[in-house]
Every structure is written in C-alpha cells, then in structure tokens.
Amino acid sequence: MKISKIAFSLILITIFFTSCSNSDDSEFYNLENREVVYVDDDKVTYEVGETLWINMKVESKQNDDKSDKEIDIYDLTKASETFYGFSVFLTEDDNFSPVTFKQENIVEEIGKLNLAVNTVPEDSELLGVAIYSDGSYTLRVGIKLDKVGNYFIANAGLGLGEQILTFNPTNGKDVQINFHTKIKNSDTDGRFYFTVK
Numbered sequence: 776m777k778i779s780k781i782a783f784s785l786i787l788i789t790i791f792f793t794s795c796s797n798s799d800d801s802e803f804y805n806l807e808n809r810e811v812v813y814v815d816d817d818k819v820t821y822e823v824g825e826t827l828w829i830n831m832k833v834e835s836k837q838n839d840d841k842s843d844k845e846i847d848i849y850d851l852t853k854a855s856e857t858f859y860g861f862s863v864f865l866t867e868d869d870n871f872s873p874v875t876f877k878q879e880n881i882v883e884e885i886g887k888l889n890l891a892v893n894t895v896p897e898d899s900e901l902l903g904v905a906i907y908s909d910g911s912y913t914l915r916v917g918i919k920l921d922k923v924g925n926y927f928i929a930n931a932g933l934g935l936g937e938q939i940l941t942f943n944p945t946n947g948k949d950v951q952i953n954f955h956t957k958i959k960n961s962d963t964d965g966r967f968y969f970t971v972k
Contacts, residue, residue: 800949801949801950801951802851802948802949802950802951803841803950803951803952803953804839804841804846804851804950804951804952804953805839805840805841805953805955806837806838806839806840806846806952806953806954806955807840807954807955807956808833808837808954808955808956809956809957809959810959811831811832811833811956811959812829812830812831812859812938812956812957812958812959813829813830813831813958813959813960814827814828814829814830814928814958814959814960814967814969815827815828815830817959817960818969819968819969819970820969820970820972821920821969821970821971821972822920822971822972823920823921823922823923823971823972824919824920824921825919825920825971826882826917826918826919826920827917827918827920827969828884828915828916828917829861829903829914829915829916829917829918829928830913830914830915831859831886831903831905831912831913831914831915832911832912832913832914833848833857833905833911833912833913833940833954834910834911835847835848835849835850835907835910835911835912836848836910837954848912848942848952848954849907849910851942851944851948851950851952852942852943852944852945852946852948852950852952853944853945853946854907854942854943854944854945855906855907855945856886856904856905856906856907856912857904857905857912857940857941857942857954858902858903858904858905858940858941859902859903859905859914859938859940860891860900860901860902860903860930860931860938861900861901861903861928861929861930861931861938862874862899862900862901862928862929862930862931862934863876863901863918863926863927863928864926864927864928864929864934864966865922865924865925865926866924866925866926866927866968867924867925871927871934873896873899873900874899874922874926875896875897875898875899876890876898876899876901876918877898878890879919880918880919880921881901881916881917881918881919882916882917882918882919883916883917884915884916884917885906885913885914885915885916886903886904886905886906886913886914886915886916887903887904887906887916888901888902888903888904888914888916889901889902889903889904890902891931894931900931901918901931902931903916920971922971923971923972924970924971925968925969925970926968926969926970926971927966927967927968927969928958928961928966928967928969929958929961929964929965929966929967930965934964934966935964935965935966936957936958936961936962936964936965936966936967937955937957937965938955938956938957938965939953939954939955939956940953940954940956941953941954942954
C-alpha cells in the first residue's frame with residue numbers, strides 16, 4: 776500500500792513537471808495595428824446600389840508589443856488564413872440595430888465573406904476570411920448597399936469595433952498570437968460611420 780502511494784506521488788510529480796516544461800515551449804505574442812482594416816478611400820457617403828468595400832491587409836512581419844521585436848506570423852504558425860467578424864448597424868436617433876444580409880448582397884474579390892450561422896437576428900453577422908499570400912493576409916470584400924440610412928460597421932454583435940484577430944497554428948507549434956485592431960478612421964468606440972442616400 777505504501778509503495779502504491781509513493782508510486783502514485785511520483786507519477787503526479789512527473790506529470791506536474793512535464794506539463795510545466797511543455798508550457799515553457801509555448802509562445803505568446805501581443806500585436807496591435809490599427810491600420811490593417813479599412814474602407815476604400817475612407818468613403819462615408821454612398822448612393823443606393825453602390826458597393827462598400829472592406830479591406831484587410833495584415834503583413835506577416837509585425838512588431839511584438841511585449842518584446843518590441845519583429846516576428847513573422849506565418850513563419851511561427853503556418854496559418855493560411857485569419858478571420859475578421861463584423862456587422863453593419865442601422866442607426867436611428869440614439870438606437871442601433873444590426874442589418875441582415877443576403878448572399879446576393881456580398882461581393883468577394885480576395886478571400887471570402889460568409890454569413891455567420893446561429894446569429895440573432897439571423898444573417899446579421901459577417902465573417903471575412905483573409906487568405907495568406909506573398910507575405911500578407913489579405914481580404915477584399917464588398918457589400919451592396921440597398922437601403923437609405925445612417926449606418927456603422929463594428930465588431931459582430933457587440934456594436935463596438937475592437938477586434939482580436941487570431942492565427943491558428945497548423946504546424947504543431949504552441950503559439951498564440953493576439954492581434955488587436957479596429958477599422959481605420961473609426962471613432963473611439965471603433966465604429967466606422969457611413970450614410971447611404
């Protein structure tokens with residue numbers, strides 16, 4: 776019985792030290808760049824029928840805020856894509872509500888723009904998929920505007936603009952990269968306002 780307790784204790788100690796040494800192999804990076812997501816020409820006034828183009832270009836080489844060293848996201852993760860979730864909100868007086876979309880209102884030039892599933896209201900959240908190529912993660916998608924009103928683009932569901940992009944490693948490394956961003960030239964809440972006439 777005593778030997779079993781000693782053996783069990785040794786196994787627990789071994790597991791503890793093994794898990795600690797594995798965590799030392801993990802890498803964490805915190806990046807911030809407020810210039811990577813933008814609307815074409817920062818355009819804020821549209822006519823019904825025009826397309827609002829949303830772009831994202833994340834260079835793979837970025838400066839890590841913690842270490843102040845340059846890292847290469849793709850070299851660290853081999854991630855072939857990253858995601859950008861957002862919604863468009865219609866504003867009326869001091870209230871806002873998410874706009875719903877149909878697939879025919881979406882234009883994809885680079886990357887993909889998907890209607891997120893299980894959203895409330897349904898089809899109100901969009902998920903952009905930026906594709907890695909030639910040293911950067913790139914997305915260029917459009918939304919055909921079909922209704923007059925005052926709007927803003929922001930983080931899906933929340934109505935605020937701060938986003939954290941993630942890069943899921945596909946090379947077996949334990950790497951976590953949190954990339955903080957919001958739409959270029961948005962307000963302090965990260966909302967990019969525009970009008971459709």
